[in-house]
Amino acid sequence: MKPAPFDYVRARDMTEALDALAQHGSDARIIAGGQSLLPMLNMRLAKPAVLIDIMGIAGLDQVRREGELIVVPAGMRQAALLRRPGLASEQPLLAAALPWLGHYQTRARGTVCGSTAHADPSAEIPLCLVALDGEIRLRSRKKQRRLKASAFFAGMMVTEKADDELIEAVAFSAARPGTGYAFNEVARRHGDFAIVGCAAVVEAGQIHLAVAGVADKPERRSWPRLDGSALDDALNAFAWELDAREDLHATARLRRDLVRNLGRQTIEEALRCLA
Amino acid sequence: MPRLSAAARHRIGFTLNGKPVSVEAEPRLLATDALRHGIGATGTHVGCEHGVCGACTILIDGVPARACLTLAVQLEGREVTTVEGLAPAQDRLSVMQAAFRRHHALQCGFCTAGILISLEAFLREEPDPSEQALREVVGGHLCRCTGYTPIIAAALEAAAILRQPITTSTDAESAHV
Numbered sequence: 001m002k003p004a005p006f007d008y009v010r011a012r013d014m015t016e017a018l019d020a021l022a023q024h025g026s027d028a029r030i031i032a033g034g035q036s037l038l039p040m041l042n043m044r045l046a047k048p049a050v051l052i053d054i055m056g057i058a059g060l061d062q063v064r065r066e067g068e069l070i071v072v073p074a075g076m077r078q079a080a081l082l083r084r085p086g087l088a089s090e091q092p093l094l095a096a097a098l099p100w101l102g103h104y105q106t107r108a109r110g111t112v113c114g115s116t117a118h119a120d121p122s123a124e125i126p127l128c129l130v131a132l133d134g135e136i137r138l139r140s141r142k143k144q145r146r147l148k149a150s151a152f153f154a155g156m157m158v159t160e161k162a163d164d165e166l167i168e169a170v171a172f173s174a175a176r177p178g179t180g181y182a183f184n185e186v187a188r189r190h191g192d193f194a195i196v197g198c199a200a201v202v203e204a205g206q207i208h209l210a211v212a213g214v215a216d217k218p219e220r221r222s223w224p225r226l227d228g229s230a231l232d233d234a235l236n237a238f239a240w241e242l243d244a245r246e247d248l249h250a251t252a253r254l255r256r257d258l259v260r261n262l263g264r265q266t267i268e269e270a271l272r273c274l275a
Numbered sequence: 276m277p278r279l280s281a282a283a284r285h286r287i288g289f290t291l292n293g294k295p296v297s298v299e300a301e302p303r304l305l306a307t308d309a310l311r312h313g314i315g316a317t318g319t320h321v322g323c324e325h326g327v328c329g330a331c332t333i334l335i336d337g338v339p340a341r342a343c344l345t346l347a348v349q350l351e352g353r354e355v356t357t358v359e360g361l362a363p364a365q366d367r368l369s370v371m372q373a374a375f376r377r378h379h380a381l382q383c384g385f386c387t388a389g390i391l392i393s394l395e396a397f398l399r400e401e402p403d404p405s406e407q408a409l410r411e412v413v414g415g416h417l418c419r420c421t422g423y424t425p426i427i428a429a430a431l432e433a434a435a436i437l438r439q440p441i442t443t444s445t446d447a448e449s450a451h452v
Contacts, residue, residue, distance in 0.1 A: 001324035005281035008302035008348050016276040031346075038344035039325040042305075049281075051302065053349070079338075103415030105332055105339045105393055190414050 003041035009052045014139075017054050017166065022141040024050045025163040031055075033077055035102065035110030036118035054166070069135075069171040070094075078107040078115070078125075091175050092273070093131060093199055096183035097124045103191040113167040116152075119159045121245075122194040122213035124185070125170075126153055130218040131199035131210035132173045136161075139168040153217040179203050180274030184266045186258055188249060195250045196258035200270040207270075209235075209263050214255045215242040231267070235260045279348060289350040291316065292360030300347035306340075307331045309347035310357065318358040318388050322417070329416035332389035333357050339396045358388035361395060371395065374433035375426070382420030390416045394430050402438055406431060 011017035021028055029048040031037055032055055040046040054060065060075030063084060070091055072081060078101055081087070081094065088095035101107055101115070101124045115125040116136060129136070129149035136152045138145050138161055152160050161167065175181065185197040197212040202225075210220040221238050223231075239259035244252035279285045284299040291314065298313035307324070310316045310333075322328035324343045331342040334356035335349075361369045368376065371394055381387040390413060397404065397412045404412075409430045413423055 002305065002308075003303040005301065005303050007281045008279040008346070010277040010279075010348075012276060020276065034344055034346070034349070035326065035341075038341075038346075041303075042325050042343065051346075055349075099411075103329070104397065104412045105329060105341060105415040106326060106344075108338045108396075109335075109340050109344070190411060 001042050003038075004044055004047040006041075006048050007050045009050060010056050011052055011054055013057055014054075014168075017052050017057065018139065018141040018164075020050065020052045021166060022164050028052055028163075030074075030117070030166050032074060032114045033110040034114075035106045036114055036120070065174070066171070068174050068176070070174050071137075071169050071171045072112045073169045074111065074113040074167055076112050078102070078110050078112055079104075081112055082107065089175065091132070091172055091181070093128055093175075093181040093183055093201070094172060096181070097128050097185075097197075097199065100124055100183070100185045100187075100190070100194070100197070106191075113170055116170050117159065117161065117167050119153055119157050119217065120193070121156055121216050121218065122197065123218075124183075124194070124197060124212070127197050127199050127210055127212035127218045128172060128183075129170060130220050131201055131208065133220075134170060134172045136167055137169045137171065138162075138165040140164040140166075144168070149218075150220065156216040176203075178274070180270035180272070182266045182269035182273060184262050184269070186262060193249075196255055196262055198259075198262050198266040200263075200266040202267065202270040202274055207231075207267055209238070209267060211238070211242065211259055211263065214239075214244045214259060216245070231264065232260070235263045238263070285348065287347055287351050289352060290354045292356055298347060302346065302348050304347040306333070306342040306345040306347050306350055309350070310342060310355075313347070316357055316359055320385055320388050322385070327417070328386070329389045329393070330386050332392045332416070334392055334396055337396065337399070339393050356392070356395075358391055361391055369395075370436050371398075371430070371433040374429040374436070378425040378429035378432070380421060380425040380429040386416055386418045390418070390426060394433070398430075398434055398437060402434065404430075404434055409434075 009020050027049040060073045064071040082098040134149045135146045180202040182200045185194045187194050194213045199210045201208040208222045212218045239256035244255040246252040279302050287300050288297040298309045307321045320330040322330035326341045326344045333342045
């Protein structure tokens with residue numbers, strides 16, 4: 001339970017971090033809060049030759065508003081985003097989901113972008129990014145690019161990030177008038193990995209539901225404003241499409257059941273926020 | 276750019292419970308091992324070594340952190356508080372420690388160091404916490420002896436004592452013995 005040896009680079013600015021990434025590519029890993037990476041290192045599921053620490057880079061820990069986007073840079077810790085004044089009206093989904101993200105102690109260190117890069121299929125931040133149709137801003141020494149969350153997450157802890165890229169920021173859409181948001185999760189213990197997490201966004205003419213913990217990445221579906229048995233049928237079809245995982249904590253059948261029932265409950269809560 | 280080689284040990288300096296300390300560390304050395312084996316500060320306990328049990332929780336610049344999910348090199352220049360730094364003097368317990376004692380909030384004591392540290396940080400943010408909020412904070416720790424109930428009772432009582440206007444600390448403590 002001790003990490004394998006690695007060199008440690010303390011980047012003083014973004015150029016240094018990107019240069020080190022360009023030089024070492026797949027042998028290097030970025031460390032920010034370390035709350036996802038350190039367990040991987042301790043268990044030797046990851047054995048990078050070089051660790052590049054970006055937390056010494058100035059200016060990466062403040063949220064920016066760019067019009068309707070809430071832009072969270074690479075150094076921002078989860079607890080700091082949760083403490084942001086007015087978050088519950090700025091984006092109620094984030095305010096509802098963040099308290100479920102790990103524990104008080106891990107949120108104090110873990111970063112929003114780090115959780116995005118880790119891409120655990122049951123994680124709350126990737127779920128919120130997918131639910132809100134957010135974007136991931138990637139940067140390498142050569143170029144910058146932006147990917148929609150639905151295109152970024154590629155599978156179980158797999159993303160479209162190239163080896164020489166880091167996540168410079170992620171952007172969530174702010175709450176829009178006439179839109180309701182809700183979040184629910186079932187886990188063994190508050191703060192443990194979600195068995196199933198649901199995020200609903202309801203607009204005048206549409207329902208969106210994103211689900212984590214079922215497939216190998218968070219998935220979102222959109223429907224017109226269904227209700228009654230039509231909504232049950234839509235959720236049932238979604239549950240079966242997801243090819244639910246089976247593990248120690250839950251059967252695939254339980255996960256499908258949660259998509260149907262917790263999904264419906266979450267949509268109804270979002271509708272009540274709208275009313 | 277500053278680069279610490281995997282093959283060498285590097286001198287890492289930080290403040291531990293108000294005193295400057297330094298430790299020789301390879302980059303892969305965990306903060307838990309640096310504290311316990313490098314410095315001999317064995318109050319920080321090591322349980323699961325992957326961030327689940329919370330026994331190794333310390334404060335870094337006043338913010339809780341799993342020491343097993345922290346590299347010793349990340350402590351460079353930081354202010355670190357461990358359980359050894361909580362008591363105001365050698366022969367006096369902190370208000371929270373005294374409440375733990377009164378409520379039998381520990382049995383074997385293995386998890387206690389981490390829980391005390393988490394509560395220390397949380398009560399500074401939230402001096403008048405609800406029982407539910409305390410349960411969530413303690414939810415980041417595993418205790419196999421107490422069933423948690425006396426821990427929550429101790430934390431609620433300590434928070435109430437800490438909210439009282441300062442008279443003399445001995446008056447405040449003796450009123451609750």
